[in-house]
Amino acid sequence: MEALAGAAELCARLSREPDFDAPELQAFDATDELLLATAASEIRGLGPGELVVIGDRHGALTLGAAALLGATGIRVFQDPVLGERALRANAARLGIVDADAAADADAAADADADTDTEADPNATPNTTAGVFASHALDAELLRGARVVLVQLPRGLDALAEIAWAIARWAQPEVVVFAGGRVKHMTHAMNTVLARHFDRVGAGLGWRKSRVLTAEVPSAPTGAPFPRWGEDPDLDFRVAAFGATFGGPTLDHGSRLLLAGLADAAPRAARIVDLGCGNGVLAVSAARSRPAARVIATDQSAAAASATRLTASEAGVLCAAGCAHTPGGAGAPEPPGVCVHRADALEAVPDGWAELILLNPPFHTGATVHAGVAHRLIAACERALAPGGELRIVFNSHLGYRPLVERVIGPTRQVARDRTFTVLAATRR
Incomplete structure (x- = not known):
C-alpha cells in the first residue's frame, strides 16, 4: 500500500495536548495513515457532511481528511473530552481552523457538557469553522453519512455500540473503514461487525496495522445499550454503555473500596467520585449519605x-441539575449526584471536597501507563479541603502510597486483598 502523500508530515506535527503526554506516547500511529490511504478515493468524492469519524484520538483522521482529501463538514465522535480538545488544538496548530474558532468551540463544548438535560447531558454538537463538528454517538452524528472512519476500540462492547449506530442511522450505501493495531485486533471484531453488516472484509497489514471494511447495513434491531446489571452487594441497578469502564458490573477494586465507605470521612457532605465510570461509587455515597452533594x-x-442513568434509576440524581455551581465553604449545596464530563477535577472548586473517591485507570488508550493516575492524584491536592480525605484503590503492585503521602498528606492503609490496596490520605 502506498502512503497518502503528506499524511506522515501532518501526523508528525500533531500534539497530544491537553491530553496526558509522555516521551513514549504519541498523538498518532500507523493506523491513522493506513485508514486515510485506504479510504482516500471514497472520501474525495464526498459532499459536505458525508464523512463521519469515530474514535479519532487527537485529530489525525479528521484533520488528515480535511487537509489532504478536501473533506468538509466532518462529523466527529470522540468518547474522551480531552480527545475533543486535542482535535481542536491541533486544528488551530496546523492552521486548518482559526485559533479563535477553536477556542469558541472549546467553550461551547464545555458549556454543553455541564448541561443537565434529559436528551443527552454530554452531547457536544459544536462546529469549528465548517471543517468539523463534535457530536454524541447518535443519529445527528450519522444521519446521511456515506463513509465512516473508525479507530477500533479495544472493547467489543464499544465496537458493538458503534456498529449498531452506523447501521441504524447512516446511509444504506455507507462504507465503514475500521482500523487498528494488529496486536490489539481479534477475529471477534469481524464477528461483531458481521452482526450489523452483510459484507465484512480485511485488508492487508501495513506497518503492524490493518483495516476492516464493512458494507451493506443489516436491518437494525433494538438498541443494545444501555445495558443494566445487578450485584448482591448493591441495592441499585448499574447502567453501562459500550465504552463504559467495567460495564454494568461492580469491579473488584471498587468493591473493596465500598466495603469501607461508611468509615471514610463519615461527616463529609461534599463528596467527589473522580473517574466515575458506571457510577457505583457516586451512587453508593449518595444513598448512604442522603444530605451529601456528590x-x-x-x-x-x-x-x-x-453514571447519570445509574443515579437516576437509584433515585439520587440531583434535582437541581448539573448547572448548579458548587459554592464555597459553608454555602448550601443541593443533595444528590451531579455528573460532569470533564478533565480530572476541573468541575470542582479549590478546597471544595471533603471526601474524594478514586479508582484510577492504569492505562492511557491501549498503553499501560501510571502517569494518568499520578495526574489525578495531583489534582486531588487542589480540590480537597484542609483535613479532607482521599480514599483511593489501586493494583497493589503499582505502589502509589509514597506518591499519595507526598502529594496529599498522612496516609494509612485501610484494606488490602490479593490484588488491590485501599489507602486513606488526609489533606494537609
Whole structure:
C-alpha cells in the first residue's frame, strides 16, 4: 500500500495536548495513515457532511481528511473530552481552523457538557469553522453519512455500540473503514461487525496495522445499550454503555473500596467520585449519605452518561441539575449526584471536597501507563479541603502510597486483598 502523500508530515506535527503526554506516547500511529490511504478515493468524492469519524484520538483522521482529501463538514465522535480538545488544538496548530474558532468551540463544548438535560447531558454538537463538528454517538452524528472512519476500540462492547449506530442511522450505501493495531485486533471484531453488516472484509497489514471494511447495513434491531446489571452487594441497578469502564458490573477494586465507605470521612457532605465510570461509587455515597452533594466526574462520555442513568434509576440524581455551581465553604449545596464530563477535577472548586473517591485507570488508550493516575492524584491536592480525605484503590503492585503521602498528606492503609490496596490520605 502506498502512503497518502503528506499524511506522515501532518501526523508528525500533531500534539497530544491537553491530553496526558509522555516521551513514549504519541498523538498518532500507523493506523491513522493506513485508514486515510485506504479510504482516500471514497472520501474525495464526498459532499459536505458525508464523512463521519469515530474514535479519532487527537485529530489525525479528521484533520488528515480535511487537509489532504478536501473533506468538509466532518462529523466527529470522540468518547474522551480531552480527545475533543486535542482535535481542536491541533486544528488551530496546523492552521486548518482559526485559533479563535477553536477556542469558541472549546467553550461551547464545555458549556454543553455541564448541561443537565434529559436528551443527552454530554452531547457536544459544536462546529469549528465548517471543517468539523463534535457530536454524541447518535443519529445527528450519522444521519446521511456515506463513509465512516473508525479507530477500533479495544472493547467489543464499544465496537458493538458503534456498529449498531452506523447501521441504524447512516446511509444504506455507507462504507465503514475500521482500523487498528494488529496486536490489539481479534477475529471477534469481524464477528461483531458481521452482526450489523452483510459484507465484512480485511485488508492487508501495513506497518503492524490493518483495516476492516464493512458494507451493506443489516436491518437494525433494538438498541443494545444501555445495558443494566445487578450485584448482591448493591441495592441499585448499574447502567453501562459500550465504552463504559467495567460495564454494568461492580469491579473488584471498587468493591473493596465500598466495603469501607461508611468509615471514610463519615461527616463529609461534599463528596467527589473522580473517574466515575458506571457510577457505583457516586451512587453508593449518595444513598448512604442522603444530605451529601456528590460530584461524579469522568472525561468519558460513556461513563458520564452511564453514571447519570445509574443515579437516576437509584433515585439520587440531583434535582437541581448539573448547572448548579458548587459554592464555597459553608454555602448550601443541593443533595444528590451531579455528573460532569470533564478533565480530572476541573468541575470542582479549590478546597471544595471533603471526601474524594478514586479508582484510577492504569492505562492511557491501549498503553499501560501510571502517569494518568499520578495526574489525578495531583489534582486531588487542589480540590480537597484542609483535613479532607482521599480514599483511593489501586493494583497493589503499582505502589502509589509514597506518591499519595507526598502529594496529599498522612496516609494509612485501610484494606488490602490479593490484588488491590485501599489507602486513606488526609489533606494537609
